[in-house]
Amino acid sequence: MAAPAVSVIVAAYNAMPYLTRCITSVAEQSIGQDKLELIVVDDGSTDGTGKELQRLSGIHPELLRVFHQENSGGPSAPRNFGLDHARGQFVFFLDADDYLGPETLERMVAMAEKNGTDIVLGKMVGVGGRGLPMSMFNRNQPKTDVFSSRVYWALNPLKLFRRELLERHALRFPTSLPIGEDQSFVALAYLHASGISVIADYDCLFCTLREDGGNTTVRHGGSEPRLRFMPGMVDLLLEHVPPGPGRDHLAHRHLTIEVQEILGHLAAESRPQQEKALAQLADTLAPLWHKGLNNRLSAMARLRLHLVRHQMLDEVLELTRFEKELAGSKVSTPVLVDDGRALARYPFLRAPARSIPDECYDVTAQLGVRHHITRAALNGTALHLTGHGYLHRIATEDVTNELLLRERDGKTEYRLPVAHTPTPALGTDEDEGRYTYENAGFEATVDITTAADGRPLDDGLWDISLVIGAQGITREVRIGSKRAAGVSGKAATHIVNTAEGTRAVTLYTTHPHGNFTLDLGERKHDVLPQLSLNDSARWASDAPTELEFTGRCTLAAYPEGALTVHLENGQNSATFPATRNGTDFVVRVPVSELAVGTWRGELRLGSWTLPLPELPGNLAPAKWRRRALPWHAKPVPDADGFALQVARTNIVRALIQRIKP
Template sequence: MKRRGNPDYLEILKMAGPTVSVIIAAYNAMPYVTRSVTSVAEQTIGRDALEIIAVNDGSTDGTAKELERLADEFPGLLQVVHQENSGGPSAPRNAGLDLARGKFVFFLDADDHLGPEALERMVTMAEENGTDIVLGKMVGVGGRGLPMSMFRSNQPKTDVFSSRVYWALNPLKLFRRELLERHALRFPTGMPVGEDQPFTALAYLHASGISVIADYDCLFCTLRDDGGNITVRTKGSEPRLRFLAAMVDLILENVPPGPGRDHLAHRHLTVDVPHVLDSHLVHEPRPQQLKSLAEIAEIIAPLWHEGMNDRLSAMARVRLHLVRHGMLDEVLELVRFEKGLADSKAATPVLLDGGRAYARYPFLRDPARAVPDACYDVTGQLGIRHHVSRAELRGTALHLAGHAYLHRVETRDVTTGLVLRERDSGTEFRLPVTHTAAPGLGADADEGAYAYDLAGFEAVVDITTAADGKPLDDGLWDISLAVGAQGVSREVRIGSRRADDVSGKASTRVVDTGAGLRAVTLYTTNPHGNFTLDLGEKKHGVRSHLRFDGIRWATGAPTELEIAGRCTLAEYPESALAVVLDDGHGGSASFAAVRGDGTFVVRLNVTELTAGEWTGELRLGEWALPLPVLPKKLAPAKWRRRGLPWYAKPVPGAGNRFALQVARTNLIKAVTGKLKA
């Protein structure tokens, strides 16, 4: 791996001791532990930057013997500790942490293994960004399910409240050891599952910064063939409710009420609660089910409040309502419904009423259950499916076409319209679209349950009239669709989904509006790829599209000064590009450019110029570009006017500006010069 940043800092760290202590808690980990240890020993960071501490937690399957063999294979690198079985990974991890000497600590399960560059990349990320924790991208092996929402992109420095890192509460990460020691962080013992959550959560909350590596597979997590992963071995609601209660207390004690607390609560309410219900509570005898359900309701009561509902899915709202009210039979029916929904290829239908959409989940408007409609409201979560098949600027008009519809809302009583919104001022204008047929749209999804035959649209945005009949002001005008049908409407930016032949590359034009020339650029935003109109060169300048290639006397026309260049504008008015010369005394001359394919040539017939010192520029309406400096060695042009000799040549000492001297030859000086020669 090529090191980023200062290549010497790892060498400095090595001199002070190991850079990383890798702690492996091992219990009956054969045959996985061999690969686990080997993957650490083969890290590109180098063995002199590493120490491996493997703690055998009373294994009975040959793990102890294999660890001793590996210690002989990697002398001075692998330290093996044997202890009686503790019943979970907390005690062996703590034992390893007590022995660790590295600047950083990485906890690796004996079932898992590292990508070759993982530790070097993570240490580099931590040091370059001054962060205390680094999450490396995880990959599931053998069907192992893993949290992935935090690995959508690299995050050099973030925190627990403005990212999705809290959705990964396992400790399989790089920690700065000073952080752990300063806050005396250790894994709680006596918890058969979930012991890693309090440890990792507190580390997140105390960290000065957190990094995420998403562009390299750092950690490979294995689902064991024998079902030996501890989370798989441990059954029942009770152990999970213990750590859920501990996590709720942790949040209440360390995070004040507000958006930050709600962000962390969201993870437990939507991950841990449904997991307890659908994987454990459903398998318990009814008395235990009633007891567990009451405990869940009591545990989550401090976290769930009505103000959180907008960030929760409708399914989560319904589930939490049933839990809060102790509705066991309804909870069990909802779990069965969810399992069937996961196996279905069709999304749940919606009820449309009063401009709102409600998911037809169990007990919707069932008077015997009285679950509030608000629990089922999915208006804000309705998917918007859209596609642009045409986006083309012609003159002053942008022509758009494509289709757009609300998922699960058939295209009856369509109200879709176009929205232009200026990014800084918020000024917006709504324009009508022509609704067009889209036969068969939707037939390949949801088992053909929904039809969107009138989802097509065509629209024309003329910048001279789009502002309620007036020209649009200069600005960045973001383009959206207000997609509506059957009384429900949602807005979406368009462009991210478009046909292959619809370019997202910026296209700058100079167009004649009838009231003058105007710059307009159609481009797509980065990184989302949505269309925006740039009026008035807010981001895309016209001058950057003009450049000169050279200046010389034209071949075969020794009195014509030829200026060649390139113009990469997608469009500009015919004959609008010209060279304009000025003699400094009120005299001027204009020479139109001859256009080519992305090129232009301007020929200045110097015989048309009066005597004087001429300067000039290339003009395109209000835009001007100084002409290139005349080459010093450019030979004079000579001609006769009314029988007298004239010449044109670069002005001596003109410096870095175009300056052409046109004058009649002084015959006396010319003769005298020849005689002296």
């Protein structure tokens, strides 16, 4: 029997009524049952799980393999049992109260095979109020690793693993832990993996918060079970990851998520338990935490760790209460602005008896930056911008906003002044109106002929930022992602006249972030693809001696009269302007005004040119009289490209042609 592509392993304990949906979601996978095996290990259930598995086995006899064992007290033993019996190239661990999206396994296997990765994370969706890690699902990541992504923030095993990876490193779930058993298993798999993929554009896994409180982490409360697995995770990082940015990146997760969770459980325990747990937590974290990590951590995390390190139990309990109240509040914590820094008014800020350093409260780098663009319009050589920008929770006093242009490749920068404008009532729609920003508005003009300290901007991609300053604090933000409904983000190319000649200027928004950039010199937006001529010219219906060229121009603007048809006959030249109607244009050439000769030409817009279409050979000659003598214009036979012959008609030859039999 051929080995399946995926072995889905389900550890089931008192999983009704969720189990039925879980099994059905696997049976209906688009990858097909012939590529699957479903191993369910009933871990001593007492609620009818075993009976339901028997019924489902009758429905899916070729898919479902059921095993029963005495209750082991956690998911580790049944998962290990399932892994020992798995035959698939990949394994997927699925909890019995969760279920899969219809295309999950097909997409995951395809992602792993295409990119040669050993682990695939699929986007998770919480059901019934279940909270889940989401920071790693901002975008698809075909191949990443544990150090250059946020995958380490998802240490649950609900993923696709290449089974060869697990067997090569003898990875199994520890059976001595009631919770957190998955962290060491997944962490080691991450560290040994040849690559990790992330699927963020499809809802792969639906995780349920059970109404009966049957989720493992809900059943096992208190700080003690969490403090049992934390030392192992610290030791794992110390053993397998050398000191430096990589270890710090992974430590960040434990120093924030686990510490906050442990302190939350500790707050509900007795005083002796609290003292013991806090001392144990301080000892556990000591080898992992160092001052250099502070720049990675939020101010709240720094404050937590300081209190834990110094075993300040009363302060820990007060901070935990404060955090709980803050989580339920709609108002952000106010700040103290001092010497260019913003300090959050968390408990014990500058309390003399505690001597907690200001760095534990410094939120300057965490301040939210708000901006909104109400106008972004190119007019000639000038870009006009209006909007507002402010720092969240910082009153707009001593405002020093300015515009910043930065060339993307060369990193050349120019700062431009803005005019400050009032913004009454701004901010009343958040934080219950506690903070207002009445002087956050700005108006700015970027003239490409003078923006480089009085000189023209060079060709390049010029990213546009707003440097927001108030009360001595400054932050920079790219602008454009937040804009009024009437402000377009669609690329718009303008052709403008400057002292140096005609230039192409395109205002566009980046993908996917939607920020404004000026493209000077066609770095990303070529002019010629936005100009086209129809395949043939014709005589105008209302003027038989006017040759009519038609075409399409999607440029946003160009100088009046700049789009022309230019003709030459070797001695003379003639230019004829286009008439524009929306995106269409027409150029009419009165051939009766042309001198004798063979005329060739092109469509011109400044320095950009397009060849005129070849005249059809069956185009009838145009005829007219000049000073009572007959003239004509007709296509030149077998010409290479556009060629129009203008000549006086030979009367004798014309008569002979007429009377020829």
